[in-house]
Amino acid sequence: MNPVVRAVDVGRGNTKFIVGIKEDGTPQCDMFPSQAAPSESLRDQDAWGAKRKTTTVPIEGLFYEVGPDVHLAADVFSANMLQNDHYCLTPEYMALLLGAVHYMQLEHIDLLVVGLPVATFKQRRWVAALEKKVQGEHQLGNGKRVTIARVKAVAQPTGALMYYGLAYNRVAELRKERSLIVDPGRRTFDWIVSHGMQQVEKRSHSVNRGMFDVLQSIADGISRTTASQYRDYDVIDRALREGKKPVIFQSDYDIAPHLAMALKIPEQAVAEMTRYVGDAADLKNIILVGGAAFFYRKALKAAFPRHMITELKDPIFANVKGFQYAGTAFSKTHQVGVGPELENPEVPHVLPRSAL
Ligand SMILES: Nc1ncnc2c1ncn2[C@@H]1O[C@H](COP(=O)(O)OP(=O)(O)OP(=O)(O)O)[C@@H](O)[C@H]1O
Ligand SMILES: [Mg+2]
Structure with a gap:
């Protein structure tokens, strides 16, 4: 039996996830706003009117309501919890992640791939702490439980790189090329420079200009x-x-x-990025993804007038689709849980070779 692989990208604006696999083998994406409304007790279920599309996840003694209709529940302050750099360790992050898992309707997941902002991903101890926290058995809403056997956190834009390779059938070439992946989101403007499938750490970063x-x-x-x-x-x-x-x-x-x-915001974000990336003369591909791609396109083109900028279809889901493809490929060629690239702490930035 094929291992069950799923992916979640908890952004500060939207939680994107793979809800299932379509008959043709392509991943089916869904999302909800990244807001979690905490309460001390379970809410009485919609006695009146239409049922609201949310689920309630119990975490550390509180109940967090998350889902597409969270605006009907959330108070205005809850969204702010996701602003700090180690947001991935907050109960709100966990609630969004498990909320996404709830909508997958699974009892067991062999490998869950999750994304983190580039700056957070650089903090190795947070990455390790997150993976440890997510792995294991969790309580979801309605008395349901899920077991997550293996977790892999990756920098968010690396998902888009994987997805680009597959969507454009350029996997072999990509392994030899340098690429810049730009991922503007709700709060952060992330970018990575990659050499082949490896992230060049000192040229990759994120800034709070979303x-x-x-x-x-x-x-x-x-x-x-x-x-x-x-x-x-x-x-x-x-x-x-x-x-x-x-x-x-x-x-x-x-x-x-x-x-x-x-429009000064995208200009400032791109200006900061060019301090790391330079004139990009050595970069073969510039790929623009993220939900805010449409508003950052102009500033990016102005900064790199001699490059063609590739925009991916459905840019908001590019990362999570890439996570899914990479996780699936990885689980097929490795027994999930004993992958040498993922286990070797010396090369934590190397994406699984089998990913593409
Ligand atoms: N269908 C959609 N629903 C909501 N927002 C959308 C949609 N399509 C594009 N967007 C845009 O996507 C933006 C958020 O982008 P995205 O979901 O990539 O951010 P994020 O990954 O959650 O945030 P961050 O990367 O800062 O953590 C919104 O501000 C909005 O402009
Ligand atoms: Mg994002």
Whole structure:
């Protein structure tokens, strides 16, 4: 029987995961907002009205509600828990991870691949602590349990590199090339430079210049113009993605005058990245992924005018799909749990060769 492999990418904006494998063998992705609403007791299940799409995960004596409809439960402060660099060790992170596992509807997982921001991934003790914490048996909502036999944490953008190799059928070439993978998300702007499948650590990093800062900049502009305290970030986010005017105080609001200022965020993020990456003359591929790719495209093109920038389809799911493919390939060629590349502490940044 094939080992059961699944992947989760707990971002600071959205938790992306592989909910199952389609008949054609491709992974089926899903996501929910990365917000967890804690409470002391289990909520009475929806006596009135439609059932809300959430699940409740018990962790360290509290109950955390997570899922697509969490906005109906969450208080505004809970999202802030995911901001520190070791967020992967908070109960909120665990609740989101186990919430994703809940939606997979499995009792046993042989290998779970999880992603971390590049800066967090550099802190080896946090990576080891996370893997240890996630491995084992866990209680999910509704009295269900899951056993996770093996956990592998990887830097988030490495998933996209793996996915790119497969999607473009360039696996063999990629092994010899240098690539830059740029992954703007809700809170962090991550990038890695890879040589073949290895991450070049001193040229890879992340900075806190994500879509959240963009939304905050526009919200400040709206607040000034309307003499209010405008804070509805999700409305601005949707308006930017869909190219529509948001409705504010019952009227269509033109956010265009605030865009010049908001575009400074991607410019600053890319400027910081170029301090690590240089002019990228040695880089064969520049790959743009992450949910915020659409807003960072312009700044990236401006910084690397002589390169072609490759944007992956469904950029928000690129990392988690890559994790899934890598985990599956790895589990096929190694008995999960005894992989030499993964066990050797001397080469922790080497992706499993079998991944591509
Ligand atoms: N279907 C969607 N639903 C919600 N947001 C989306 C969607 N498609 C694109 N986005 C964009 O994705 C952004 C978040 O990107 P992403 O999910 O990659 O961040 P993250 O990985 O959770 O955050 P981080 O990398 O900072 O930890 C949102 O701010 C939004 O602009
Ligand atoms: Mg991300």
